[in-house]
Amino acid sequence: MAAAAAAAIALVGLAGCGGGDDNSSSASDEPVGEATLWARDSQKGFINLLADSYNKSHEGKIKVSVVPAASFVQKFGTAAASGSGPDIASIDLVYLPYFASKGVLDDLTPVLDELEWKDDLSQAHKDLAVYEGKTYALPFTAEASVTFYNKGLFEKAGLDPSAPPTTYDEMLEAARAIKKLGEGHYGFVMAGQCGGCNIFEFAPHVWASGGEVLSEDGRTASFDSPEVTAALEFYRTMWEEGLMAPSSKTDNGSTQGGTFQSGKVGMVNLGAFFVQTLAADEKIDFGVTPIVGQNGGTASFAGGDEIAVTAGAKNKAVAYDFVKWSTGDEAQTLLAENSIVPVRTDLVETVYGPDDERYKVLGESMSTGRTPYSVVENEIINDNNGPWATMINKAVFGGGDIAAAQAEAQKAAQAIIDAG
Amino acid sequence: MTATLTPAPSAAATQRRKGPWLTQRRRRQLVGLALVSPALLVVLVFFLIPLGMTFWMSLHDWPLLGEHSWVGLDNYRQAVQDQTWIDSVIFTLKYTVFITPLLFVAALALAVLINRPGRPARVFQTIFFLPVVIGFAAAAYLWLYLAQPGLGPLTDLAVHLGLGTRESNWFATSTSALVTVVLMVVWKMTGMQMILLLSGLQSIPVELTEAARIDGAGPWQSFRHVTLPLLRPTLALVLVFSVAGSLLAFDQFFIMTSGGPSNTTITAVYQIYRTSFINFDLGYGAALSALLMVVLAAVSALQMLLLRKTDHS
Numbered sequence: 001m002a003a004a005a006a007a008a009i010a011l012v013g014l015a016g017c018g019g020g021d022d023n024s025s026s027a028s029d030e031p032v033g034e035a036t037l038w039a040r041d042s043q044k045g046f047i048n049l050l051a052d053s054y055n056k057s058h059e060g061k062i063k064v065s066v067v068p069a070a071s072f073v074q075k076f077g078t079a080a081a082s083g084s085g086p087d088i089a090s091i092d093l094v095y096l097p098y099f100a101s102k103g104v105l106d107d108l109t110p111v112l113d114e115l116e117w118k119d120d121l122s123q124a125h126k127d128l129a130v131y132e133g134k135t136y137a138l139p140f141t142a143e144a145s146v147t148f149y150n151k152g153l154f155e156k157a158g159l160d161p162s163a164p165p166t167t168y169d170e171m172l173e174a175a176r177a178i179k180k181l182g183e184g185h186y187g188f189v190m191a192g193q194c195g196g197c198n199i200f201e202f203a204p205h206v207w208a209s210g211g212e213v214l215s216e217d218g219r220t221a222s223f224d225s226p227e228v229t230a231a232l233e234f235y236r237t238m239w240e241e242g243l244m245a246p247s248s249k250t251d252n253g254s255t256q257g258g259t260f261q262s263g264k265v266g267m268v269n270l271g272a273f274f275v276q277t278l279a280a281d282e283k284i285d286f287g288v289t290p291i292v293g294q295n296g297g298t299a300s301f302a303g304g305d306e307i308a309v310t311a312g313a314k315n316k317a318v319a320y321d322f323v324k325w326s327t328g329d330e331a332q333t334l335l336a337e338n339s340i341v342p343v344r345t346d347l348v349e350t351v352y353g354p355d356d357e358r359y360k361v362l363g364e365s366m367s368t369g370r371t372p373y374s375v376v377e378n379e380i381i382n383d384n385n386g387p388w389a390t391m392i393n394k395a396v397f398g399g400g401d402i403a404a405a406q407a408e409a410q411k412a413a414q415a416i417i418d419a420g
Numbered sequence: 421m422t423a424t425l426t427p428a429p430s431a432a433a434t435q436r437r438k439g440p441w442l443t444q445r446r447r448r449q450l451v452g453l454a455l456v457s458p459a460l461l462v463v464l465v466f467f468l469i470p471l472g473m474t475f476w477m478s479l480h481d482w483p484l485l486g487e488h489s490w491v492g493l494d495n496y497r498q499a500v501q502d503q504t505w506i507d508s509v510i511f512t513l514k515y516t517v518f519i520t521p522l523l524f525v526a527a528l529a530l531a532v533l534i535n536r537p538g539r540p541a542r543v544f545q546t547i548f549f550l551p552v553v554i555g556f557a558a559a560a561y562l563w564l565y566l567a568q569p570g571l572g573p574l575t576d577l578a579v580h581l582g583l584g585t586r587e588s589n590w591f592a593t594s595t596s597a598l599v600t601v602v603l604m605v606v607w608k609m610t611g612m613q614m615i616l617l618l619s620g621l622q623s624i625p626v627e628l629t630e631a632a633r634i635d636g637a638g639p640w641q642s643f644r645h646v647t648l649p650l651l652r653p654t655l656a657l658v659l660v661f662s663v664a665g666s667l668l669a670f671d672q673f674f675i676m677t678s679g680g681p682s683n684t685t686i687t688a689v690y691q692i693y694r695t696s697f698i699n700f701d702l703g704y705g706a707a708l709s710a711l712l713m714v715v716l717a718a719v720s721a722l723q724m725l726l727l728r729k730t731d732h733s
Contacts, residue, residue, distance in 0.1 A: 074697045077484045102485035184570065184586055193680040242587075246569040250591035252678035255568055262571065383698045385679045385686060393682050397592075416699075 031060040031321035035087040035313070038076060040069040043090060043141075043305070046338040053334055054325055060318030062088070073378060080104035080310060087313035088322060090140055090305045093128045094199075094382065097218065097375045099308070100131035106309040109135045111320055115327060120346035124302035124371045131375075137306035138323050139343035141335055144365035145200045145301040147292070148260065148274060149267045151285040153178050153185070157266075164289035167296055168205075168234045171267065175243040178266035187243040187266045190235070192397055194253035195389035196382040199372065200301045201269035201291075202392060205231040207370055208293030213388075218374035221413035223391055224406040230294050232395040232402050239396050249397040252384055260284075271303065272362045276339045288358040290365055302369025304343065341366050375420070380413040387412040474706045482703030484696075495707035504683075505708060508691040515687065516666040519602050523662055526606055527613030532643075534614070535621045545618070549611035556608065560675035563604040567591070594684035597677045601685070605672060609665070613658050620654025621647065656726035664719050667712070688712050 039047040044066055051062040065086065067075050073095055079085035081104070091099060099105050112118055112126075112135045125139030151161035157177035165171040175187020191197040203213050211227020214220070222228070238244045245259050257277060260268040263284055269291055278286050290298035307326055309319040325331055332342040336351040345367045353359025374380065381388045391409030395402045478495055482488040499505055530548050534541045551559065566574045569589040578584040591597045624647060632642040648655075670689035673679060679686040686694075692712065696705030 071697075074484075077700065081485050099485075104485055193678045246587050246589040246592070247571075250589060250597070250677065250680055252680070254564070255571065258571060264570075379699050383694065385683045385694060386698070390683055393680060398682060 029317040031058065031317040033315050033318060034061045034063055035315040035318035035322060037062050037064050037088040037090070037322070038067055038072075038086040039064060039090040040072045040092075041066050042069045046335060046340055047090070049338065050326065050331060050334055053330070054322060058321065058325075060315070060321055062318070062322055077104075080312070083312050085310050085312060087315050087319040088307060088309055090307050091137065093125055093137075093302075093304055093306050093371060094196075094374075094377045096128045096137055096306055096308075097131055097373055098377065100129070100134075100136040101375045104311055105136040106311050106313060106316070106319075107134050107136065108138060108309060108320075108323070111324060112138060115324065117327070117344060117346065120344050121327065122302060122304075122343045122345065122366060122369075124369050125304065125306055125343055128371055128373060129306050129308075137308035138327050140305045140307040140326055142341035142343045142366045143271045143273065143303035144341060144362050144369050145204055145269055145271050145303070146288050146290055146361055146365050147267055147269050148278070149174075149287050149289065150260070150263065150265065151287050152263070153181065153266050154287075157181055161287060164287060165267075166292050168230070168292070168294050171292065172234070172237060172243070175238055175266060176241070179241075179243050185264050185266075186245040188238050188248075189245040189251075189256050189259045189265045189268050190248045190396075191251040191253040191256045192249045192393050193251055193384055193389065195384050195386055197253045197256070198389065198392050199381045200271065200303060202231065202235070203372070204269070204291035204299040204301055204370075205234070205293065207299035208291060208297040209295070210293070210297070214372040214374055216373065218372065218376075219417060221380065221387075221410055221417060223387065223413055224403075224410040227294070228406060229402060232392070232406070234294070235392075235396040236402065249393070272339070272341045272359075272366075275358060275362065286358075288361045290361060298365075300365035300369040302366055302371050304341070304366075374417070376416050379416050387416070474709055477703050478707035478710050480703045482701075482706070484700035484702055488703065491703070495704045496711070498704065499707055499711060504686075505688075505691055507683075508686045508688050511684070511686060512667055512669065512688045515598065515602070515669060516663055518598070519605060519666055520659070520662050522602065523606055523609055523613060524659065526610045527658070528617055530610060530614040531617035531621055535618055545614075548614055551608045552611040552615075554608070556671045557675060559604060559608045560672045563600070563607075564676045567600050591677055592681060594681060597681065597685050601672050601676050604676065605669075609662075613662065616658050616661075617651070617654055620651045623654075624650045652726070656723055660719060660723035660726075664716055667716060667719070 037047075037051065047064055047066070051064045055061050072092070076085060076089055076091070077099075080099070080102075085104070108129075115121070115138075121139045122142055125142070126135070129135050129137040129139075147164065149161075149164050154161040154164075154174070157174070157180065159174055159177055165174050171188075178185055178187045190201065199213075206213055206225070206227045209227045209230060211225045211231075212222045213225075213228065214222065235244075239248070245265055247255055247259055251259075256268055257270060257274055259265055260270075261278070261281060261284065275288065278284055291300060292298055307323045309316060309323060313319050327343065329344075329347065332344050332347050333351045336342050336347070336353075339353075341362055342348055342352055343366075348363035348367065349360075352363050372381070380386055383389065387409040390412075391405050394400060394405040394408075398405065477488075479490065479492060480488045481491045481494075534545045534548070554562070566572045567590050569575060569591075570586060574590075575584070575586060575588065578588065579586060584590075590600045628646055628650070629642050632646045637645065668689055669687045670693065673685050673687050673690055674693070677685045679690060688708070689712070692705050692708045695701050695708060
């Protein structure tokens with residue numbers, strides 16, 4: 001392992017020197033001096049470890065600035081627009097098309113092509129970084145959505161904890177059985193007031209059933225597709241039968257995890273970060289299973305971050321060197337040791353929780369995960385008051401016509417896409 | 421006006437060389453200008469220039485990233501027809517009308533109660549004032565947790581008092597969400613208004629209320645006919661602060677309700693935030709801000725009017 005890592009460093013170092021020549025002037029320089037990196041506070045746990053590790057073994061130095069997650073897009077956008085941004089930025093992959101389309105990121109196509117492990121990098125990440133044929137970022141960290149279930153409650157309710165549900169009907173049955181355990185028990189919990197949560201947690205139901213929420217190029221919304229209808233009806237049934245925790249209707253994403261941790265909720269769809277939370281908590285015996293479709297099938301949202309060099313970077317040489325290094329064996333292993341899903345499909349099995357079945361489900365989900373591509377993702381999906389979140393809130397909890405909520409959201413989303 | 425300020429020091433220098441022409445009066449004026457210029461500079465840099473830029477941006481289609489283009493008054497035309505914006509303005513007014521009297525009555529009652537000498541009154545004064553020193557966002561998160569269905573202690577309390585069940589979610593309807601937020605703000609802001617009103621009460625000479633009592637006025641009559649009229653300047657100040665603050669409400673709703681359920685608790689500033697920083701449409705956001713500023717200016721004008729009236733009476 002150590003030898004492999006050392007070899008990787010040497011390789012990256014060589015590639016860094018060789019590749020620099022055909023890039024802009026500053027990029028061809030020796031990677032020395034300091035480059036700045038912006039990351040979000042949610043990455044605090046590992047980003048400094050990563051920078052330290054790089055700084056120890058390289059001439060160039062990385063200086064990390066941590067920006068609050070909730071305002072990262074605004075801060076980075078404003079800074080990039082005024083030319084006061086960092087050299088490198090770790091960006092949530094859903095925002096990549098937007099930033100790439102606005103010309104604030106540097107073209108990393110040649111950098112990606114140089115990488116030996118190019119083909120082993122997460123496909124969803126690679127797709128999201130492409131705008132008009134050019135690549136603007138490298139995959140950095142991965143995240144995948146799965147269903148967490150409380151094995152203890154499954155057992156108490158007479159369900160088989162080793163055979164989690166595989167269809168909507170089976171999920172409903174399991175939720176009903178857990179609800180019957182008594183007051184305060186619920187089958188499921190969601191964040192019904194959170195757009196970003198639901199592209200991560202709800203959309204996989206649609207994909208697993210063969211449906212879409214956005215066309216591949218992101219130019220057409222399909223919020224009114226029959227698969228979306230079926231998934232919304234499924235959630236509404238859970239809500240109307242009282243199988244969903246009451247906080248579900250209004251949670252903006254801040255309490256669903258805590259509600260599952262209370263130990264009275266059977267299932268929740270969340271990501272790899274939650275394994276860490278639950279494992280540290282040690283209160284709940286939990287299982288992890290892929291998110292299911294209406295009549296079987298599974299899907300996952302491939303989330304995470306990409307790492308990009310800004311168009312106005314002052315130290316491109318170090319920036320290029322660092323982004324390459326961060327996709328290499330050493331960096332990705334370090335991430336895995338800190339419970340981050342690596343973006344290298346060739347490494348996942350060996351470095352990411354190899355002894356735990358639950359991590360395996362996450363690793364596989366990441367490899368097959370999907371991510372919608374849109375330059376207006378923030379407006380149509382992530383806005384807690386935008387078309388996607390409003391549709392789910394109205395259709396699941398509103399009691400009105402599901403089709404009407406879908407039609408309204410479809411119209412609003414398409415209008416935003418068309419306006420660009 | 422500010423343009424005449426910047427050259428002030430050099431003008432002073434020229435004047436000094438000419439000596440005899442620099443009269444005592446002029447010298448005093450120049451010194452005065454020099455002394456206020458730092459403050460004026462701050463106002464210029466942090467208020468007037470941004471204000472001018474906001475207005476300039478509001479006349480453009482101005483995305484966060486990318487080229488901007490002149491659109492004249494289009495953003496304003498769009499605003500008066502924008503149903504989401506109108507809804508948010510109506511909700512803001514509803515919130516203001518709801519919270520202002522509640523806050524005011526609570527603050528006045530507390531101020532009257534603690535308006536007496538002695539240590540116990542100071543202790544209660546401190547207790548009532550404590551929530552004010554907590555940040556607004558922190559207070560909102562605190563209450564979000566307290567009122568969280570199933571998890572929060574307020575649910576427990578409500579169950580014991582027979583006011584609800586463990587199933588109740590106070591953020592689930594537009595009205596109950598508004599009531600929960602209003603309770604938080606009353607808890608948070610009453611102390612501030614109480615202190616302002618207390619200083620007003622303490623500036624009323626005791627002789628006046630004593631005289632009223634000697635003339636046979638009961639406590640209510642002396643409060644109604646002596647205290648309240650003399651408190652008018654403070655009342656105007658407190659009410660205008662309160663109304664302006666409510667019209668600018670954002671954090672409490674952003675944190676506690678996320679504008680939900682189904683977008684029914686979005687305030688005007690929340691809508692400006694969404695426009696500018698979620699939709700990245702800075703031009704339109706600037707236009708909405710300018711419209712909101714007109715309302716706030718009207719409120720301030722009202723304050724001037726109320727204060728002037730008291731001077732004459």
